[in-house]
Amino acid sequence: MINLKIEENVKESQNVNTLYFNWDQDIRPGQFAMIWIPGYGEIPMSFSGLGRRKSITVKAYGSASRKLTELKAGDDLFLRGPYGNGFDVREGRKLLVGGGSGIVSLYPIADQETDALISAKTRDELIFKDRFPESRRFIATDDGSDGFHGFAHELLQRINIDSYEAIYVCGPEQMMYKVLQVLKGRKVFVQFSLERTMKCGIGICDSCSLGGKQVCKEGPVFNIEELIGNPEFGVYRTTYSGRRIRLNVK
Numbered sequence: 001m002i003n004l005k006i007e008e009n010v011k012e013s014q015n016v017n018t019l020y021f022n023w024d025q026d027i028r029p030g031q032f033a034m035i036w037i038p039g040y041g042e043i044p045m046s047f048s049g050l051g052r053r054k055s056i057t058v059k060a061y062g063s064a065s066r067k068l069t070e071l072k073a074g075d076d077l078f079l080r081g082p083y084g085n086g087f088d089v090r091e092g093r094k095l096l097v098g099g100g101s102g103i104v105s106l107y108p109i110a111d112q113e114t115d116a117l118i119s120a121k122t123r124d125e126l127i128f129k130d131r132f133p134e135s136r137r138f139i140a141t142d143d144g145s146d147g148f149h150g151f152a153h154e155l156l157q158r159i160n161i162d163s164y165e166a167i168y169v170c171g172p173e174q175m176m177y178k179v180l181q182v183l184k185g186r187k188v189f190v191q192f193s194l195e196r197t198m199k200c201g202i203g204i205c206d207s208c209s210l211g212g213k214q215v216c217k218e219g220p221v222f223n224i225e226e227l228i229g230n231p232e233f234g235v236y237r238t239t240y241s242g243r244r245i246r247l248n249v250k
Contacts, residue, residue: 001036004077007053009069012127015060016101017069021077023054028086029108030193030221034201036078040064044198044216046105046170047082057104057127083201084220087191092165097179099152099171103128105193106170117159119152119175153178161186169193174247177234180227190224197238207238 008020032046035056043064049055060066071077089109096106096116103118107128110116117138120126123146129139139147140155148155152175161167161183169179170193183190196208196215208215211232213222227233236244 001078001080004079006071006073006075006077008073009071012057013125015069016057016127017060018048018055018057019068019071019077020049020053020055022052024052025054025082027054027082029089030087030105031082031084032105032201032220033079033081033083034198035068036080037064037067038078040067042199042201043068044083044201045079046193046220048104048107050108057101059101081201083216085218087168087193087221088189090166090189093163095159095161095164095167097152097156097167097169097171098128099175100125101127102169102171102175102193102195104170106168107131109168115164117152117155119155119171122146151175151178153182156182161188164188166190170195173234173237177247180224180234183224184228191221192224192227194220194222194233196220209238 004021004023006019006021010018012018027047027050032044034042035045036042040063045056047054048057058065058068060069087109094114098106099119115136116132118126118129119140121142123141138155140150140152141147166189168191169176176192194215198208198216199205201216203214203217211230234247236246238244
């Protein structure tokens, strides 16, 4: 377990904060760490910023993540990692497709040749939008309050997919499943970063199992070919208690 100090806490939206800290550790875009919150347990978090000054961007959705968003400069940050395989970052034009807070783990890929499709339920839930110039971003909201009125996969169908060398996707699994349907069969390199229940992060507990694959060790990044035909992707997820739940994908 590594003990670091929070340098800065920046509020991104009503329930999303970015925590900055110094850590001299090599990390590949797409890798994650297990963050320990004393009294609350551990949760997996992808890195939203690399370099010597690193960051994680946290959405408050439960007691542990909410406690993280409340940390202040000088507070302790406990973590172990990094874990996972990370993205295969290609040269040339790239498109990031982030649903909800999914753009967070994709952001370290961004360079001058990168466009971003960012989707959320409402404009108030859009994050990292202003990190991309207007000419480089596509915005979709479920309620039409900003950008395209609709979902990420619907806006993606209006974009010239063949103009990109690589496409990277992260977000809710239902959203990624629909994006996969749009992208399969296209002659472009595609990778997905999966968000699954994780307890250990090192392949012991098997809580992140996805059709025989361990997301924490074999992922969290998978090529599109690995997910096409996977019997659980977009179909089932496992809760923290181990219960298997069917996803509502139409």
